[in-house]
Amino acid sequence: MILWIARTQEQSEVGNLLRYLEELPLRSWSYLLNHAGKLxxxxxxFVAHKAVFHDALYELGQLDALLSITTLMEETRVKGTAHAxxxxKFVEPSQAAKPHLALTAMWNPMLxxxxxxGNDITMDVGGVQTVVLTGPNAGGKSTFLTGVTYSILLSQVFGIAPxxxxxxxxxxxxxxxxxxTDDIAAGKSLFMAEVARFQDHLNRLRKLKRHELSFSIFDEPFSGTNPTEGAAAEYxxxxxxxxxxxxxxxxxxHYPMVMLLEKREPTKGFKNYQVYITxxxxxxxxxxxxxxxGESTQTIAIDILEEEGYSSEMLKQARDIIDNPDKYKKSFTEPKKPAKKTAPKSNQNNSHNKAGKK
Incomplete structure (x- = not known):
């Protein structure tokens, strides 16, 4: 009986709440006649009975998400562009115990x-496991990396991909x-921040179980130190x-050394890709x-400086450094100095010493 009364009271109060919300002039609110008491x-x-609305609001949220996805897909379709x-299509881990990714005409949804x-890429263990992407500045490397990542995230959250x-x-x-980026407040330089980020990734890999799969992108790692050690660390x-x-x-x-992994480690799934310019x-x-x-051999950094109006004198010297690197060569590691050789004592001196002792 008590339970029935409580339920009846709750239904009555929820009914009052819905009636109040319908009666409140929310679209034409007046500060003079604002119905503050009813509000x-x-x-x-609502606070007292918010649990009653939980399931309904959850279902409403799901419906709103599905409608948004449908609207997004339809808007890109009706525009008639090449991309939508x-x-x-999900491949269950039971069917493929190893990671797999295939994208055709993938584009970055931030554009x-x-x-x-659009670009194509297919990756899996036993085929291409690690893509080494090289090429000129502003050629689209970062856009490609983030585009692939957005495709995976949108797929696993909403079931769609660009x-x-x-x-x-x-x-x-x-x-x-x-x-x-660096963290000045924590006393971390750019390179130390890079080291910490990579160490965190390695720790995550070690903790993964056999059936758990990982996907990662790395945009110019270890660029915060000298190129000799940066390339060695990245490799x-x-x-x-x-x-x-x-x-x-x-x-x-941008480290040419890393492109050697494809040939030197042929069983590990490294594959060189490139962006290019004309x-x-x-x-x-x-x-x-x-x-x-393929491997990129294009360099356009100095050309970009020229297009941005840098002086001809600076550009001339920069190109001379590129064409004649030996003139400007300086190693980050000093060569080892040969050990000093001590001159052997002559037999004549030894004989004099022996004679003196006698």
Missing amino acids: LASYKL YAFT EPAVAV AQLCELTPFSSINTYIDV SVLNSIADYQNTLNIVAT KDEGGRIQYSYKIIP
Whole structure:
């Protein structure tokens, strides 16, 4: 009986709350006739009975999310551009115990579909496990890295991806090594922040269980130190990460040494990819933003300085350094100095000493 009375009272109060909300002139609110008492009563009733609305609000939130996804997919479709969203096909870990990712015409959703450039990539253990991406500045490396990551995140949250085709195994860990900055307050330089971020990633890899899969992107790691040690550190760490059979990785780098991993470690799944540029008849740089297999040999940093108006004298010297590196060569490690040789004592001196002793 008491339970019935309590339930009846709750229903009555919830009914009052709904009636108050319907009667409140929320769309044409007046500060003179604002019905403050009814508004306060509504608030108190809602706080008292908020649990009643929990399930309804949860379902409403799911419905709103589904409608938003549908609207997004339809808006990109009706624009008639080459890029749109597709439903992701998931490969269950039971079918593929190793990580797998396949994207066709993938584009970065932070760009307008009309201007975005699509790229293809297929990765899995036994094939391409680690992509080493090189190429000129502003060629689209970071855009590609983040585009792939957005595709995986959107797939695992909403089931869609900015691509014509997306197929993947669900990843337990998605790691992004991008835009690493120093932390002056904590006393960490840029390089120390990079070291800490990579160490955190290595610790996560070690803790993964056999059936848990990982995907990671690295944007120019260890760039906060001198290029000799930075390249050596990046080469060694990536080579170590490739020993894990449950992870896929993409790294963007300017270190030529890292491109050697494909040939020197042929069983670990390293594959070189590149972005490239062309030049028009006037010598102006044209960006393709396309990702293709191969090692990049293009350098355009000085050309960019020229386009930005740097003086011809500075550009001339910069190009001379590139064309004649031996003239400006300076190692970060000093060569070992040969040990000083002590002159052997002559037999004549020895004989005099012996004679003196006698």
